[in-house]
Amino acid sequence: GQRLHDTNFDSELPKISPKAPLEIRQLADSLGGTVDELIASRAELARLNDSLQERVDSATRELRKSNQKLEYLAQSDHLTQLANRRYFEQVLASLDDRRQGDSQGICILLLDVDKFKDINDRHGHAAGDEVLIQIAGILRQGLRNTDLAARYAGDEFVVLLRAGLEIGRQRARDLRDAIDAHHFQFDGQTLHTTVSIGLAYCHSINACSDPDELLHQVDVAMYEAKRQGRNRVVEVEQGHSWA
Incomplete structure (x- = not known):
């Protein structure tokens, strides 16, 4: 009995002599069948556990993807795929929360499409949407990964730059020039538009008391x-403009 107790089910059971009493041999056969069933059950349980773990891991990955997608949708403008106004204002407010000891300057650019209503009236709202989409592409190409561009309103875009005034001025000029030079393609037509840009600068986040x-x-x-x-840039503090 002690020998059977110490036997691993993965190992063979003790050999029973053919000369052993019939009851012993019958008991050994029955026990052998039980052990085989236990081994098979344990293997099946391990397989089910592995399968369950795979399903849990898969469900976790899908949940993470869904959460990331929901977060992206909550932060993005559905038309241009830029950040939306709500997310932009959250980021700006979070900069305000971290003002203590932060001496890096920030620039904000506000771009408004010139005569956008004329585009909609003359070519239709689908053309207007395409112009906004292409302007969003110009913003993505013209900005750094550390900059944040958002669609702020219907035909308005806003850009947050963690940069000094000269860099902010140059970015504003470059974006204005790129949009002015761009050939907006829609339904076999080439459209043209420009933007008017306001620029505000704070030499440090500490100086921006109210976003x-x-x-x-x-x-x-x-x-x-x-x-x-x-089709020009106007700066808040100095009142300068560049045509």
Whole structure:
């Protein structure tokens, strides 16, 4: 009995002599069948455990993908695939939360498509949508990975740059020039448009006491660019503009 207790089921059972009493041989046969069933059951249980783990791992991966997709959709503009206004304002607010000890400057650019209503009226809203999509592509190509571009309203885009004023000015000029030079293709037609850009700068995040006020200032600067004739950049603090 002790020998049987110490025997691993993966090993063979003790050999029973053919001369052993019939009851012993019958018991050994029955026990052997039971052990075989236990071994088979244990193998099946291991297989089921592996299968269950694979299903759990697969479900976890799918859940992670779904969560990432939901997060992306919550942060993105469905038309241009840029960030949306809500996400942009969250990022700007988070910069404000980290103001303590942060001396890096920031620039905000607000771009408004010039005479966008004329494009919609003359060529249709699908053409207007295509213009917005292509402008979004120009923004992606013209900005760094550390910059954030978002669709702010219908035909308005906003850009957050963690950079000094000179870099902000150059980015604004480059984007204005790239859009002015771009041939917008739609339904076999070539369209042209420009943008008016407002630029606001803070020499450090510490100096930007109110992100909402900064957005208001850059909005005023953008409308000043419109007033001065469109297709230009107007800077908030100095009131400079570049045609």
